[in-house]
Amino acid sequence: xxxxxxxxxxxxxxxxxxxxxxxxxxxxxxxxxxxxxxxxxxxxxxxxxxxxxxxxxxxxxxxxxxxxxxxxxxxxxxxxxxxxxxxxxxxxxxxxxxxxxxxxxxxxxxxxxxxxxxxxxxxxx
Amino acid sequence: xxxxxxxxxxxxxxxxxxxxxxxxxxxxxxxxxxxxxxxxxxxxxxxxxxxxxxxxxxxxxxxxxxxxxxxxxxxxxxxxxxxxxxxxxxxxxxxxxxxxxxxxxxxxxxxxxxxxxxxxxxxxxxxxxxxxxxxxxxxxxxxxxxxxxxxxxxxxxxxxxxxxxxxxxxxxxxxxxxxxxxxxxxxxxxxxxxxxxxxxxxxxxxxxxxxxxxxxxxxxxxxxxxxxxxxxxxxxxxxxxxxxxxxxxxxxxxxxxxxxxxxxxxxxxxxxxxxxxxxxxxxxxxxxxxxxxxxxxxxxxxxxxxxxxxxxxxxxxxxxxxxxxxxxxxxxxxxx
Numbered sequence: 001x002x003x004x005x006x007x008x009x010x011x012x013x014x015x016x017x018x019x020x021x022x023x024x025x026x027x028x029x030x031x032x033x034x035x036x037x038x039x040x041x042x043x044x045x046x047x048x049x050x051x052x053x054x055x056x057x058x059x060x061x062x063x064x065x066x067x068x069x070x071x072x073x074x075x076x077x078x079x080x081x082x083x084x085x086x087x088x089x090x091x092x093x094x095x096x097x098x099x100x101x102x103x104x105x106x107x108x109x110x111x112x113x114x115x116x117x118x119x120x121x122x123x124x125x
Numbered sequence: 126x127x128x129x130x131x132x133x134x135x136x137x138x139x140x141x142x143x144x145x146x147x148x149x150x151x152x153x154x155x156x157x158x159x160x161x162x163x164x165x166x167x168x169x170x171x172x173x174x175x176x177x178x179x180x181x182x183x184x185x186x187x188x189x190x191x192x193x194x195x196x197x198x199x200x201x202x203x204x205x206x207x208x209x210x211x212x213x214x215x216x217x218x219x220x221x222x223x224x225x226x227x228x229x230x231x232x233x234x235x236x237x238x239x240x241x242x243x244x245x246x247x248x249x250x251x252x253x254x255x256x257x258x259x260x261x262x263x264x265x266x267x268x269x270x271x272x273x274x275x276x277x278x279x280x281x282x283x284x285x286x287x288x289x290x291x292x293x294x295x296x297x298x299x300x301x302x303x304x305x306x307x308x309x310x311x312x313x314x315x316x317x318x319x320x321x322x323x324x325x326x327x328x329x330x331x332x333x334x335x336x337x338x339x340x341x342x343x344x345x346x347x348x349x350x351x352x353x354x355x356x357x358x359x360x361x362x363x364x365x366x367x368x369x370x371x372x373x374x375x376x377x378x379x380x381x382x383x384x385x386x387x388x389x390x391x392x393x394x395x396x397x398x399x400x401x402x403x404x405x406x407x408x409x410x411x412x413x414x415x416x417x418x419x420x421x422x423x424x425x426x427x428x429x430x431x432x433x434x435x436x437x438x439x440x441x442x443x444x445x446x447x448x449x450x451x452x453x454x455x456x457x458x459x460x461x
Contacts, residue, residue, distance in 0.1 A: 001233045011232045019225035026217035056239035061266035075250045080271045091289030098296040
């Protein structure tokens with residue numbers, strides 16, 4: 001199992017990165033750090049996809065000298081998927097940051113516990 | 126010799142233009158909007174307080190109201206809460222550890238990295254590589270894939286970006302005519318946010334003078350060469366947007382508002398997305414009905430080649446550049 005993981009180094013690293021991002025998402029109370037954790041998870045997914053598309057000793061999928069043999073280029077599909085992922089993650093990050101700014105303006109804190117306390121206080125009054 | 130039509134006020138074009146520019150309030154007649162009440166209730170935010178001291182004093186006043194400074198708030202005293210936190214931490218570490226272990230176990234059964242016989246290198250990617258150049262005319266197979274075979278997906282992506290910028294606009298926009306306390310406070314903060322930074326920084330301005338044209342030209346190059354070399358609308362648009370942001374940081378809003386306002390943003394995005402939608406609808410319609418679309422593919426490798434990919438790349442680049450710039454201005458001062 002360990003040798004296989006060493007052969008699949010990129011996938012292993014991306015899985016560990018995903019776990020780190022998920023841990024940050026769960027353990028940190030600060031909303032900005034939660035967003036960072038989310039972004040680390042995104043990055044791990046890109047690394048995984050890019051690693052899946054790679055084939056050793058082959059070129060990037062840009063046709064040179066009219067060579068159109070399958071054995072000359074790497075798999076172009078995961079590259080397109082990574083592109084989609086990056087755009088969506090930029091959008092969601094911007095949306096999350098905007099929501100965080102509004103929460104901070106309303107409750108004066110980035111700490112999730114304090115925000116919840118303030119919400120309860122507001123409900124009582 | 127242009128003459129305004131007699132009934133220009135009633136014309137469809139004017140209505141459309143007003144709709145694009147946002148001059149009409151669509152909710153004015155149909156929906157009952159609740160006006161937030163209570164202008165100022167003595168919390169320090171009067172309309173005329175301009176000086177920095179008044180602002181800082183009021184800021185401290187606000188800070189004292191926070192729950193951290195309130196009496197009786199001490200999370201360490203509450204034993205139940207502390208116990209719950211420990212339990213929660215323990216459980217989250219356990220969950221994350223087991224998640225990593227399960228995923229690592231899966232990785233151990235994945236096909237070997239970089240092997241040509243892996244199951245994801247199937248007939249789909251083979252088809253893209255073997256016929257991509259003839260069918261799309263793009264030398265860059267990835268661009269040919271995302272802007273021709275899977276163009277509808279890319280259209281959705283551009284729309285996701287546009288919708289995200291709309292949501293950020295809804296959340297962060299400061300309405301100039303609004304009078305309520307919260308908006309008033311945000312407007313003050315936006316006005317004072319660059320108080321401690323140097324204005325008209327000469328080093329930044331000189332660097333920006335040299336860098337901004339280079340960045341913009343590089344961005345345009347990436348967008349226009351999307352079908353020939355690595356790059357395309359998304360990366361080129363991001364470079365263009367960053368160039369605009371650098372220009373804004375060096376010279377301030379007065380200079381950028383000469384050529385980039387909210388109206389320009391709306392018009393550019395609407396035109397780009399509409400053109401993308403119409404162009405791809407046309408090519409999908411003709412393709413699905415086995416008609417000849419009549420769009421020449423050109424010689425592969427030339428800049429004017431590969432049919433619709435070049436205009437679509439320009440559209441995507443415009444949308445991305447505008448969105449990046451809009452994100453920055455909204456986060457900085459709540460408006461464009």
